[in-house]
Each structure stands twice: as C-alpha cells, then as structure tokens.
Amino acid sequence: MTETGRHVGILGTGSYLPEKVLTNADLERMVDTTDEWITTRTGIKERRIAADDETASDMGAAAARNALANASIGPDSIDMIIVATITPDNYFPSTACLLQHKLGISDVPSFDLSAACSGFIYGVSVAKQFIRSGHAEHVLVVASEKLSAITDWSDRSTCILFGDGAGAAVLGPVDNGGILGEHLGSDGSGGDLLYCRATASRVNGPHGVSPVAVNTLQMQGNVLFKHAVRLMTDAALTVIKPLGIKTDDIKLIIPHQANIRILNAVGKKLGIDAETQLYLNLEKRGNMSAASTAIALAEAVEEGRVEKGDIILLDAFGGGLTWGAMVIQW
Ligand code: UT7
DSSP states (O other): OBOOSSOEEEEEEEEEOOSEEEEHHHHHTTSSOOHHHHHHHHOOOEEEEOOTTOOHHHHHHHHHHHHHHHHTOOGGGOOEEEEEOSSOSSSSSOHHHHHHHHTTOOSSOEEEEOOGGGHHHHHHHHHHHHHHTTSOSOEEEEEEEEGGGGOOTTOHHHHTTBOEEEEEEEEEEOSSOEEEEEEEEEOGGGGGGEEOSOOOTTTSOTTOOOOSGGGSOEEOHHHHHHHHHHHHHHHHHHHHGGGTOOGGGOSEEEEOOSOHHHHHHHHHHHTOOHHHHBOOOHHHHOBOTHHHHHHHHHHHHHTTOSOTTOEEEEEEEETTTEEEEEEEEO
8 A cells, every 4th residue: 555645754762671681501501492593593692681570661762762752753742642562561451552641641542552563663654543643642652571481491493583672753744755655464264383272471471381272372383484585575565566666775674573584585585685775673682573673663663774865664474464664755
C-alpha cells in the first residue's frame, strides 16, 4: 500500500535494556551448549535479562520516556498509546494501560497489539492510520518484551536465543517524507511453529521456574528459518517495488534480529551490501521479539546511522505467522 496525503513520520525514538547480561558462557553452565555453537548458528553472544520484578510496562515506560524526550514531546501531547508485546504484565488490564499510568498520561485510548516479532511495525502502521486520518496528532508506539519470563531455560534450542528490552517511537505529522509505505501480512496456518499457550510475565521468574510447557515458548526453529528468509525478502520487495525504490536507495535495513544467518540470507536475496546496509545488534541483544526492531531503530538513530532524508526499511517476521516491512524517509 502506498501513501498520499498527510505525511506521518517518527519524531523520536528511545530504548531501554535491563542491566543483567546473560552471556553464552553463562548458558554453557545452564544447558548442553557451547559459545561456538550459539555464535556460529545464531550470531548471538549475549542478551539482557529483566529483573524478577521488572515487567513489560516498566521497561516500556523507560523506553517511552526516552522517545518522548528525543521527540521533544510532552506526555500530555500524546493522544494514543499502542504497546506491542507477547509478554504482557497481565492477561488484563493491558500493558498499555499500565504504561499510560506510569507515564502520568490519562484519558487517551491505550491498547496492546499482539503480532509477535512483527508487533512494532504493525503498531507503527496502526498509529500512522490514526494520524493520517486526523483522528490523532501524536501516537506513542512501544514494543516491550520480557521473553525471559516465558523461556524454558532447560530447552537449549530456544533459551539461547532470547533477551529482554523495550523500544519506543513517537509518531506525528511531518512536512514531507515520513512513512512512505508498508506491507503487513499473516498466515495462521503456521501458528504451531512458534507459540506460547499461556503467558503472564509478572508470574514467571526469569530462570525457568515455569512448571509446564504451557507457560513457555515452543518453537520449530529450522522450519521457521526457511519461512523467515522467504517472508522477510518478499515483504521487503512488496513494499519497495510500488514505491519505485531500489535496494541501492536504502541507506539502512533495520530488521528483526532473529538470527544472523537469516539476515545474511535475506540481505543476499535483496542484493544489498550487508556490511553497510544491514543494521545488526543481535550479538549483544539476542532476539527480543517485537522489541528487537524498535530497539534496533532507536540504536541506529542514536549511533548516527540514520540521518534526515535517509530512506530506511524496517523488516520483521515472527510467530503467527506474521510479517511486516515499512519504508520510512527520515
Ligand atoms: O523471532 C522470529 C522467529 N524465529 C526464527 O525465525 C528462528 C529461526 N530459527 C533459527 O534461528 C534456527 O533454526 C535455530 C538457531 C533455532 C537453530 O539452528 P539450526 O541450525 O536450525 O539447528 P537445528 O534446530 O536444525 O539443530 C541442529 C542440531 C541438532 O542436533 P542434531 O539433531 O543434528 O544432533 C540440535 O539438537 O543442533 C542441536 N542444537 C544445539 N546444539 C548445541 C540445538 N540447539 C543447540 C544448542 N547447542 N543450543
């Protein structure tokens, strides 16, 4: 879908990472694995783990404060809050309502959005529609995950992948550029490839006290791998082609950080120069589901890798199955 009319862009981004670092060496002491296996098969060296009493709304609120400060927008100018998460504080109330209260905002619509690793792109897309139609001026989109709470810490095929953290973006009208187009998709027939039957991040501790598989994330990694490469490539091409954008025009692809091998394969299919055009932070962050793309964007901006006028591409794939790609002119 391409856009005409009121331009909507990202006015500021922010992120938050919990203090505790879990390294591959730590994991070697927990399950039958090696730093060498994790590094070569995933590209991940370490990830952050939230404190026992730290929830998705706590981390999300911290990221949101950074995004508001970077956007120079006060909390009272926000008129909608969307939180993308698969690890909400509770079944209800929504993490968005809890986060709203923590930010001292009241009376604005706030809701959670469940699209797994594609959640941030879905959230930004929803926010854009409200602003573009004139139903909102400034929307706060937060992606926050405490995946450690739903990780089976005895399952070496999954526990080496995930980390905790939050990213946020403030959206509003811009004079030109902004979100040029996006493509969202889902395929529920792949729902059994990656799921958690139940979740409540306030209940489960970070180190696998989940008593039964029902409370932890289950994944068929190698089947998902192939879907990820295909769907992230297709999503990227589907969004750039109608815009007349070539991969050379893209300053930076900021993808969901699932696996270095997935990202290199997508980069190869798109014909980009991975060294300069692919933003990676998974080595130190792991896979943080919805928060991955949001944090990667915030970090890329902070590092000066995204400057005014640059064309960037967000690209994600995850449980659902869901996928999404979005072109933004910064
Ligand atoms: O976030 C969005 C969605 N997520 C994804 O898209 C994840 C996609 N999948 C992946 O990233 C990869 O499939 C994994 C990293 C999860 C696994 O890598 P793989 O190369 O697909 O390995 P595999 O599952 O095919 O397993 C290969 C071998 C197996 O041993 P055998 O059967 O060949 O003897 C596993 O038991 O590696 C073994 N293995 C491990 N060995 C050491 C699995 N996990 C580990 C481990 N350490 N942590």
